[in-house]
Amino acid sequence: MTKHPKRTQADMIREVLSDRIVHGILRPGEALDETSLAAEFGVSRTPIREALRQLESIGLALSRPHRGTIVTNVGERELHDIFRVMGELEALCARLSAEAMTPGECEALSHLHAHGAELVLRGDVGGYLAHNEQFHDALYAGSHNGFLEETTRSVRRRLAPFRRMQFEALHRIAHSQREHGAVVAAILDGDADRAARAMLEHLSIVERAVDRISPSHRAAGEDGADPLLRADVG
Amino acid sequence: MTKHPKRTQADMIREVLSDRIVHGILRPGEALDETSLAAEFGVSRTPIREALRQLESIGLALSRPHRGTIVTNVGERELHDIFRVMGELEALCARLSAEAMTPGECEALSHLHAHGAELVLRGDVGGYLAHNEQFHDALYAGSHNGFLEETTRSVRRRLAPFRRMQFEALHRIAHSQREHGAVVAAILDGDADRAARAMLEHLSIVERAVDRISPSHRAAGEDGADPLLRADVG
DNA sequence: GATGATTTGTACGTATGTATA
DNA sequence: ATATACATACGTACAAATCAT
Numbered sequence: 001m002t003k004h005p006k007r008t009q010a011d012m013i014r015e016v017l018s019d020r021i022v023h024g025i026l027r028p029g030e031a032l033d034e035t036s037l038a039a040e041f042g043v044s045r046t047p048i049r050e051a052l053r054q055l056e057s058i059g060l061a062l063s064r065p066h067r068g069t070i071v072t073n074v075g076e077r078e079l080h081d082i083f084r085v086m087g088e089l090e091a092l093c094a095r096l097s098a099e100a101m102t103p104g105e106c107e108a109l110s111h112l113h114a115h116g117a118e119l120v121l122r123g124d125v126g127g128y129l130a131h132n133e134q135f136h137d138a139l140y141a142g143s144h145n146g147f148l149e150e151t152t153r154s155v156r157r158r159l160a161p162f163r164r165m166q167f168e169a170l171h172r173i174a175h176s177q178r179e180h181g182a183v184v185a186a187i188l189d190g191d192a193d194r195a196a197r198a199m200l201e202h203l204s205i206v207e208r209a210v211d212r213i214s215p216s217h218r219a220a221g222e223d224g225a226d227p228l229l230r231a232d233v234g
Numbered sequence: 235m236t237k238h239p240k241r242t243q244a245d246m247i248r249e250v251l252s253d254r255i256v257h258g259i260l261r262p263g264e265a266l267d268e269t270s271l272a273a274e275f276g277v278s279r280t281p282i283r284e285a286l287r288q289l290e291s292i293g294l295a296l297s298r299p300h301r302g303t304i305v306t307n308v309g310e311r312e313l314h315d316i317f318r319v320m321g322e323l324e325a326l327c328a329r330l331s332a333e334a335m336t337p338g339e340c341e342a343l344s345h346l347h348a349h350g351a352e353l354v355l356r357g358d359v360g361g362y363l364a365h366n367e368q369f370h371d372a373l374y375a376g377s378h379n380g381f382l383e384e385t386t387r388s389v390r391r392r393l394a395p396f397r398r399m400q401f402e403a404l405h406r407i408a409h410s411q412r413e414h415g416a417v418v419a420a421i422l423d424g425d426a427d428r429a430a431r432a433m434l435e436h437l438s439i440v441e442r443a444v445d446r447i448s449p450s451h452r453a454a455g456e457d458g459a460d461p462l463l464r465a466d467v468g
Numbered sequence: 469g470a471t472g473a474t475t476t477g478t479a480c481g482t483a484t485g486t487a488t489a
Numbered sequence: 490a491t492a493t494a495c496a497t498a499c500g501t502a503c504a505a506a507t508c509a510t
Contacts, residue, residue: 007485008299008498034476044500045476050287057291065241066476066506081381085326092322147315241506242477268497278479283497300485300497 009043010050016041017051021060021071022160028073032061059158071161079162080207086159087203089152090136094183094199097142098192105142106188112138113184120177128173135180139199142187172209179205243277244284250275251285255294255305256394262307266295293392305395313396314441320393321437323386324370328417328433331376332426339376340422346372347418354411362407369414373433376421406443413439 017037020026032052038045052069055061063069074082101109112135119128136156140149179202186195251271254260266286272279286303289295297303308316335343346369353362370390374383413436420429 010498011299035474046499046501049284049476050498053284053287053291057287063476065245068475068507078380081379084330084379085323085382085385088322088326089319092319096318145315145318146312148319151319244477269495279497280478280480284477297497301487302496 008047008050009041010047010054013037013041013043013047014051014054017055018058018060018157021055022157024161026071028071028161030071032069032071034069058154060161072158074162079159082155082159083203083207086152086155087200087207089148089155090139090203091196091200093139093143093145093148093152094187095192095196096145096148097139098187098190098195100144101142101187105138109138109142109184109187113180116177116180120174123170125170125173128176132176139183139187175205175209176202242281242284243275244281244288247271247275247277247281248285248288251289252292252294252391255289256391258395260305262305262395264305266303266305268303292388294395306392308396313393316389316393317437317441320386320389321434321441323382323389324373324437325430325434327373327377327379327382327386328421329426329430330379330382331373332421332424332429334378335376335421339372343372343376343418343421347414350411350414354408357404359404359407362410366410373417409439409443410436 017026017032026032032055034045034048034052037048041048052061052063056063056069060072061069062072097105097109112131116128116131116135119131137153140152143149179198182198183195183202186192186198251260251266260266266289268279268282268286271282275282286295286297290297290303294306295303296306331339331343346365350362350365350369353365371387374386377383413432416432417429417436420426420432
């Protein structure tokens with residue numbers, strides 16, 4: 001039997017809505033109407049409300065009293081602010097990874113990085129996007145700091161709706177892989193400062209390279225690029 | 235007319251419960267029973283549930299499906315993890331403050347710091363505790379990064395239930411003031427690296443100096459030190 | 469600026485899942 | 490292990506606030 005990790009309806013609904021937001025199916029600024037959602041999911045408004053509160057807690061939604069809930073919409077200024085903080089958090093992950101990774105984790109990281117190289121050679125952009133997530137997740141875990149891991153992942157997810165793959169992605173992933181290489185090398189050397197610097201550098205390049213999705217209050221009907229392809233190479 | 239900033243009952247109840255947790259009236263591990271709270275506040279369980287979800291979103295409470303909600307209780311290990319992240323966030327605040335503070339803010343910071351010196355001379359421990367909060371808040375704001383400000387304040391609040399004023403507080407505040415001085419000097423010099431290092435140093439000293447409140451599943455009846463005096467000098 | 473439509477906030481009752489005897 | 494008790498999760502109904510006209 002399929003035993004779901006999340007058991008309450010609110011949890012499952014939150015998961016669905018979270019994915020929709022992260023993948024751009026629900027766009028920033030878009031309204032999250034309790035009644036409509038209740039109808040769509042075939043439940044009462046109660047679990048919907050719970051889910052919306054949870055989304056708010058992740059930073060993916062914003063609700064004001066008696067005014068409803070909308071998908072979080074941030075301007076250029078705050079977007080830059082968030083990038084700055086995420087850079088620092090990821091840099092700290094890299095630093096701690098350099099200090100604390102076990103030999104086993106180091107080897108796993110090497111293999112992971114090598115796999116990324118293959119994907120670049122094959123020009124498998126989609127595969128590299130998935131690999132990229134794995135790579136960063138490996139560093140979060142490698143920090144051996146559960147709170148840092150959780151916090152960094154949360155900020156990354158919060159940033160997702162506002163980043164998307166740039167056009168010349170094939171070109172970009174080669175750069176990304178090279179930057180990852182600098183981080184990996186520093187970690188394997190146990191050079192914490194260099195690892196942190198390399199990661200900060202990587203992230204700041206990512207910020208410049210990423211296409212910002214302009215804040216939009218338009219309805220979901222708008223299509224634009226295929227939402228399933230929206231992602232970034234960071 | 236007293237126009238409250240938060241309007242819904244859930245918001246007000248969250249505020250009350252949040253204060254109780256931060257001030258140690260509700261201890262880590264303690265159960266937050268919906269029915270009892272509903273009776274105490276004279277409302278139905280619905281707004282209570284909303285408030286508990288909001289507390290969970292701040293990280294002050296933890297609820298598991300069908301098992302109820304308790305005040306967040308973290309072990310030594312995770313406490314250290316959170317301290318590490320907070321140190322880095324505050325250091326970033328100091329760094330950005332050194333880069334971005336306006337002349338007006340610099341002057342205000344100087345005055346604030348001078349005020350702290352007076353409090354130390356007078357031996358006003360309680361006053362210094364309040365001053366300390368103001369000092370750190372000033373640096374959060376001085377970073378001119380709204381997301382960083384919000385994030386750092388959130389982590390600090392989350393840490394509050396597990397820190398308390400040490401016995402030799404009078405001795406400690408003198409040290410704290412001196413450490414603040416190093417940060418202020420670096421900021422006024424516009425030396426971002428030095429400001430960040432000084433703040434990181436300050437925070438790591440704070441972590442060592444602070445009395446950890448041992449995780450407790452005991453009921454609230456336990457008194458211990460006066461909850462209203464629980465605070466830390468950081 | 470007042471009124472009506474719509475949406476959120478709250479109360480209360482029922483069902484379901486967890487823990488204890 | 491089964492059953493009982495109890496707290497939470499969900500559904501429904503109503504009240505209150507916002508916005509649109």
